[in-house]
Amino acid sequence: MSVAERLGARTPTRRRVGLVAAALVWFALYELNRPFWDWLLYDLIGLDPDSRLGSGVHFFFYDTVKIALLLVGIIFAITVLRSFMSVERTRAMLGGRREGLGNVMAAGLGVITPFCSCSAVPAFIGFVAAGVPLGVTMSFLIASPLVNEVAIALLFGLFGLGPTLLYVGAGLVIAIVAGYVLGRLKMERWVEPFVFETRLGGQLVDPSAGLTWDDRIQMGIEEVASILRKIWPYLLVGIGLGAAIHGWAPEDFFARYAGAGNPFAVLLAVLIGIPLYSNAAGVLPLVEALHDKGLPMGTLLAFMMAVVALSLPEMILLRRVLRPPLIGAFVAVTGAGIIAVGYLFNAVIGV
Amino acid sequence: MIIKILGPGCANCANLEKAAREAVAGLGLSATFEKVTDYPTIAGYGVMSTPGLVVDEKLVLSGRVPTANQVRELLAPLTA
Numbered sequence: 479m480s481v482a483e484r485l486g487a488r489t490p491t492r493r494r495v496g497l498v499a500a501a502l503v504w505f506a507l508y509e510l511n512r513p514f515w516d517w518l519l520y521d522l523i524g525l526d527p528d529s530r531l532g533s534g535v536h537f538f539f540y541d542t543v544k545i546a547l548l549l550v551g552i553i554f555a556i557t558v559l560r561s562f563m564s565v566e567r568t569r570a571m572l573g574g575r576r577e578g579l580g581n582v583m584a585a586g587l588g589v590i591t592p593f594c595s596c597s598a599v600p601a602f603i604g605f606v607a608a609g610v611p612l613g614v615t616m617s618f619l620i621a622s623p624l625v626n627e628v629a630i631a632l633l634f635g636l637f638g639l640g641p642t643l644l645y646v647g648a649g650l651v652i653a654i655v656a657g658y659v660l661g662r663l664k665m666e667r668w669v670e671p672f673v674f675e676t677r678l679g680g681q682l683v684d685p686s687a688g689l690t691w692d693d694r695i696q697m698g699i700e701e702v703a704s705i706l707r708k709i710w711p712y713l714l715v716g717i718g719l720g721a722a723i724h725g726w727a728p729e730d731f732f733a734r735y736a737g738a739g740n741p742f743a744v745l746l747a748v749l750i751g752i753p754l755y756s757n758a759a760g761v762l763p764l765v766e767a768l769h770d771k772g773l774p775m776g777t778l779l780a781f782m783m784a785v786v787a788l789s790l791p792e793m794i795l796l797r798r799v800l801r802p803p804l805i806g807a808f809v810a811v812t813g814a815g816i817i818a819v820g821y822l823f824n825a826v827i828g829v
Numbered sequence: 830m831i832i833k834i835l836g837p838g839c840a841n842c843a844n845l846e847k848a849a850r851e852a853v854a855g856l857g858l859s860a861t862f863e864k865v866t867d868y869p870t871i872a873g874y875g876v877m878s879t880p881g882l883v884v885d886e887k888l889v890l891s892g893r894v895p896t897a898n899q900v901r902e903l904l905a906p907l908t909a
Contacts, residue, residue: 564892565878596839597878597892599868604877676869678877685878685892697893798868
């Protein structure tokens with residue numbers, strides 16, 4: 479039996495009431511989170527808010543609950559909205575587009591199209607077979623992991639709306655420019671030949687067609703469960719490290735070595751981020767703690783984007799359709815974009 | 830009936846196969862299951878987002894993992 483069936487959301491009224499009730503519970507929990515831990519840890523147990531132990535432990539519990547709530551709420555909402563889009567629709571919109579405007583559309587669609595990285599190869603084949611230019615396809619494939627719903631949820635919760643919009647905007651610009659540059663480089667010969675020989679046959683089945691609201695709500699619930707199952711170990715390690723840095727790292731330690739005064743900090747952050755196999759959930763609690771310790775936002779965003787967008791598993795997957803020179807160009811161009819964004823943010827918004 | 834699960838083999842494909850096997854058992858059908866992992870063949874069925882479900886060479890679903898009940902609804906008309 480499906481989750482939606484178990485919840486009994488069979489009539490529109492019951493479904494609406496259920497959704498409103500869930501939203502109210504969510505807001506209540508979110509509002510009560512800080513007072514609850516203040517009361518439990520400081521008033522009842524008697525930890526000192528100004529001590530390292532007290533603030534570290536408080537940070538750990540408060541942040542874990544806050545992040546869990548944000549992930550549940552935002553992933554659910556994004557999944558339900560995304561259930562109206564599909565790779566098939568995206569391809570239909572991009573078919574026959576020229577570079578330039580095509581790159582802009584592809585980057586935007588990469589953000590809103592529901593996409594599992596396992597599908598990167600069939601989607602790539604489908605796009606190329608439909609005559610979508612290579613650079614436009616790359617804009618889509620770069621934007622999709624780079625602007626990530628988990629990162630949006632966490633950035634919004636930890637830093638507010640401004641940095642979240644900067645992140646989404648910067649991600650789009652990187653995907654548009656990197657895809658355009660890769661298209662200009664005329665690298666079609668570094669695509670595995672079978673891609674061009676493959677004909678997309680059969681009858682397309684659009685995954686977004688014919689879904690009821692119950693289906694979409696159920697997809698939202700399942701996506702929340704599946705993402706949380708996947709990321710909770712990263713999240714706990716990230717929050718644990720964040721709490722340790724928060725409570726114990728000397729105040730100016732990170733700022734001295736990786737602060738605004740170090741011109742190589744962004745470059746280093748990206749180089750460290752690429753091989754670090756994690757995801758936004760593990761990285762962002764660390765980013766928050768490092769930001770509190772005086773690291774500039776641009777350096778931290780560049781670090782996070784490098785971790786999220788340039789991972790080894792992703793490259794191994796793309797190796798099935800792209801030859802090493804094109805993968806190299808992909809990493810170089812995307813990495814250069816991320817570094818540029820890091821320096822730009824540091825110059826514009828500072829710490 | 831021959832049921833093919835299309836996909837490179839991530840968790841979604843395994844979940845789809847599980848749902849399909851439950852649905853087949855629930856309908857009391859006999860079916861052979863095959864896994865299709867090679868990309869040109871997957872694309873040959875018109876699939877751009879995995880996992881995909883093919884019943885007797887016809888693509889019936891792609892890009893999401895259905896529940897067993899949803900697979901039953903897809904299979905029921907095909908058995909008549």
